[in-house]
Amino acid sequence: MTTTHAPKILFVDDIPALCEEMVTTLRGEQLDADSNLSPLAAIPEIVQGKYDLVITGLVIAELGGFEIIRRIRGAGCRTPIIMITGFGTEQSAIEAARLGVADYLTKPIERKELIARVKRVLKQYATPQTEQPGSLVRMISGDPKMNEIFEKVKTIAPTDSRVLILGETGCGKQLLAHAIHQQSQRKQEPYVEVNCAAIPANLLESELFGHEEGSFTGATKRRVGRFETAGQGTIFLDEIGELGFDLQSKLLHVLDNGKFTRVGGNKELRSSARLVSATNRDLMKEVELGRFRADLYYRLNVISIELPPLRRRPGDIGLLAQHFINQFVPKGSQPPTFTPSTVEVLRRYPWPGNVRELQNVAEQLAVLNRGPRIEATDLPSRILQARPVETISPTAQRQVQLGFRKAKDQFEKEYLLTIIQQANGNLAEAARLAEMDRGQFYRLAKRHGLTTNTDS
Numbered sequence: 353m354t355t356t357h358a359p360k361i362l363f364v365d366d367i368p369a370l371c372e373e374m375v376t377t378l379r380g381e382q383l384d385a386d387s388n389l390s391p392l393a394a395i396p397e398i399v400q401g402k403y404d405l406v407i408t409g410l411v412i413a414e415l416g417g418f419e420i421i422r423r424i425r426g427a428g429c430r431t432p433i434i435m436i437t438g439f440g441t442e443q444s445a446i447e448a449a450r451l452g453v454a455d456y457l458t459k460p461i462e463r464k465e466l467i468a469r470v471k472r473v474l475k476q477y478a479t480p481q482t483e484q485p486g487s488l489v490r491m492i493s494g495d496p497k498m499n500e501i502f503e504k505v506k507t508i509a510p511t512d513s514r515v516l517i518l519g520e521t522g523c524g525k526q527l528l529a530h531a532i533h534q535q536s537q538r539k540q541e542p543y544v545e546v547n548c549a550a551i552p553a554n555l556l557e558s559e560l561f562g563h564e565e566g567s568f569t570g571a572t573k574r575r576v577g578r579f580e581t582a583g584q585g586t587i588f589l590d591e592i593g594e595l596g597f598d599l600q601s602k603l604l605h606v607l608d609n610g611k612f613t614r615v616g617g618n619k620e621l622r623s624s625a626r627l628v629s630a631t632n633r634d635l636m637k638e639v640e641l642g643r644f645r646a647d648l649y650y651r652l653n654v655i656s657i658e659l660p661p662l663r664r665r666p667g668d669i670g671l672l673a674q675h676f677i678n679q680f681v682p683k684g685s686q687p688p689t690f691t692p693s694t695v696e697v698l699r700r701y702p703w704p705g706n707v708r709e710l711q712n713v714a715e716q717l718a719v720l721n722r723g724p725r726i727e728a729t730d731l732p733s734r735i736l737q738a739r740p741v742e743t744i745s746p747t748a749q750r751q752v753q754l755g756f757r758k759a760k761d762q763f764e765k766e767y768l769l770t771i772i773q774q775a776n777g778n779l780a781e782a783a784r785l786a787e788m789d790r791g792q793f794y795r796l797a798k799r800h801g802l803t804t805n806t807d808s
């Protein structure tokens with residue numbers, strides 16, 4: 353890995369003398385510059401995040417400047433690009449702006465002017481494009497939606513209302529539940545966590561409500577349950593969607609009148625703990641499917657908070673990655689920093705394991721990395737090679753969800769419809785346009801219900 357702090361710049365043009373001149377000029381300013389005569393060879397390296405800035409010409413025989421930018425952006429890469437041209441027209445300046453170039457320069461360009469513009473773009477893009485980070489107890493975020501959630505928690509935490517936290521695995525539900533407790537007036541009281549998925553169903557009742565000695569085989573002495581331990585504090589039931597029907601009814605009873613008994617006992621005990629619950633299931637759907645009691649759902653869901661998955665909060669990815677790196681480096685050593693292009697690559701990955709997965713990657717990087725910067729090439733290959741979600745068209749995403757047969761069917765029908773319309777309803781002409789045999793085209797159209805009796 354590179355140990356230099358200088359940002360990396362690539363100049364793409366097919367005139368060797370120009371490349372040499374540009375590289376010499378930039379290096380003269382202590383900038384780490386390189387050139388490539390072939391856009392097709394340069395694009396994969398740019399997309400991999402190897403450079404912090406790309407400077408490209410407009411007219412290049414192998415691939416023009418605009419097409420280079422389209423391909424780079426099409427691959428989800430947002431590395432800043434400066435376009436330089438000797439053939440600039442108003443039209444090309446507009447197109448360059450439309451494609452989101454960071455700067456557009458027309459020749460002749462003074463050396464001083466070039467350096468100033470390059471440095472301006474580097475400075476602008478080196479500043480993380482995130483909101484001012486917000487925080488809530490041990491949580492931090494630079495995402496506006498998350499910061500709204502933090503504000504909501506600060507408002508609702510001091511009340512006694514029950515809270516249901518929804519969100520994919522690893523996106524911070526547990527941390528948020530704890531933050532609610534910490535921000536409440538109950539923070540001096542116990543905070544008790546129960547993961548309903550981690551305890552075998554037959555032991556969960558005793559775990560929650562306790563049991564009396566001899567109440568079942570193995571119950572050798574009385575055990576105090578988690579509701580009792582929580583006292584006046586907060587009880588957090590994680591993975592509540594995993595509760596069996598039986599326990600759902602018992603929980604409903606506690607929520608309705610605050611009373612419960614230990615397994616095998618008959619003394620009525622009272623719970624005044626505040627209940628916070630969480631699930632990564634679509635609990636409403638579970639209700640519709642008859643797997644979760646509707647009455648319990650409404651009692652749990654007095655205030656609901658939905659944590660967005662990490663891929664929907666791109667502003668958090670760089671921020672949290674750096675936050676975790678800072679935590680994981682050994683005491684006394686300087687934490688390495690992520691280059692802007694590495695953050696770009698991190699943002700392209702969909703993070704199915706959410707913040708937990710990012711935390712693990714950061715830990716790995718903190719342990720293995722020896723240099724002051726973390727380059728894109730230091731990242732695990734699954735992240736480096738991830739295709740950005742946004743480059744897959746919404747239609748393609750929908751089709752993937754349909755499964756191959758249905759997607760093929762849908763495509764065929766839409767294709768036939770379009771081509772029949774283009775041929776003004778004339779099937780013979782449509783078959784010709786589709787370069788298909790007329791009989792085969794007719795049979796296919798019939799199968800999709802696109803023919804009338806007069807067509808035969």
Ligand SMILES: Nc1ncnc2c1ncn2[C@@H]1O[C@H](COP(=O)(O)OP(=O)(O)OP(=O)(O)O)[C@@H](O)[C@H]1O
Pocket residue numbers: 490491492493519520521522523524525526527528590632672707708711
């Ligand atoms: N906003 C954040 N700031 C700092 N750390 C975070 C943040 N969100 C999550 N984490 C950390 O990420 C890890 C996963 O978070 P957490 O366990 O709260 O997720 P979860 O949604 O409860 O996961 P699961 O559904 O698998 O139980 C934890 O180590 C947590 O400390």
